[in-house]
Amino acid sequence: MRRLLGLLLVTLAWPAFVQAQDIRVPAGLHGDGIDRAMPVLAREVKAVYRDDDRQRYLGTLFRLQLVAGQYPQALESIHAIRALRNDGASQPPLYLQYELYVRAKDAQVKRGTQLGQAWREAFARHFGGLDDKVALQAEFGFGGFLPRMRGDLDAALKKIEGRKRLPLTEAIELVRAYQVHAAYATFLPLFDAALKDDDARRYAVDRNALVPTPDDAGISTLVVRPAKAPPLPALLTFTIYANDDWAWADAKKMAAHGYAGVVA
Incomplete structure (x- = not known):
């Protein structure tokens, strides 16, 4: 033992x-x-x-x-x-x-x-x-x-x-x-x-989209959406910062979740 x-x-x-x-x-x-x-x-x-x-x-x-x-x-x-x-x-x-x-x-x-x-x-x-x-x-x-x-x-x-x-x-x-x-x-x-x-x-990107305004001006936007996707609902965000990296990250995140991401 x-x-x-x-x-x-x-x-x-x-x-x-x-x-x-x-x-x-x-x-x-x-x-x-x-x-x-x-x-x-x-x-x-x-x-x-x-x-x-x-x-x-x-x-x-x-x-x-x-x-x-x-x-x-x-x-x-x-x-x-x-x-x-x-x-x-x-x-x-x-x-x-x-x-x-x-x-x-x-x-x-x-x-x-x-x-x-x-x-x-x-x-x-x-x-x-x-x-x-x-x-x-x-x-x-x-x-x-x-x-x-x-x-x-x-x-x-x-x-x-x-x-x-x-x-x-x-x-x-x-x-x-x-x-x-x-x-x-x-x-x-x-x-x-x-x-x-x-x-x-993965994504279709438009970095030069212009959104017309009632006073005939244009708002520059970044649009990112899933490639080859049908028409999608859009998510829109506005920013006061001229930082392309931030705008891209936000728009890409929206697109990754199945939306057309728009940052203006």
């Missing part, structure tokens, strides 16, 4: 023991060797990482798999998180920005496609396949301030400077900072042009 109890205690303690393990810092992690060293670190972390919280585990696992170059497995983990969360159809797919990056990296490896081109193709297919309202929400996942992400990575690297081994939590933090920066550094320069092409496919 005592032997059985001891075995049970060892079994229960095993996940905590695994989590407490230190991770060897691979050579070349600082400087020009970081892109070769980080996959090594990610694989070593992945070998010992455990978490009883399934959603949190998968959220870390796909990042480790991505950095390790295990792209099909990373994609499977992202899909597993979505299945676990079971978000409604009105919500954008979780981690869509990383899914497209994973697909682009996989195409680069398997087909030799240039990474930027592979990302544009993935965006056109998977973002382009979203419902207008969902796509409008999904845009926000592709935005970010790259210098802050670089700062987070530099801070994580500085924290481990001169060390030969890391606690698992710090190793995960470092891999995550690297993964986020690497992904956004790839697609942020491409996103605006890709979104512009997507908008042109």
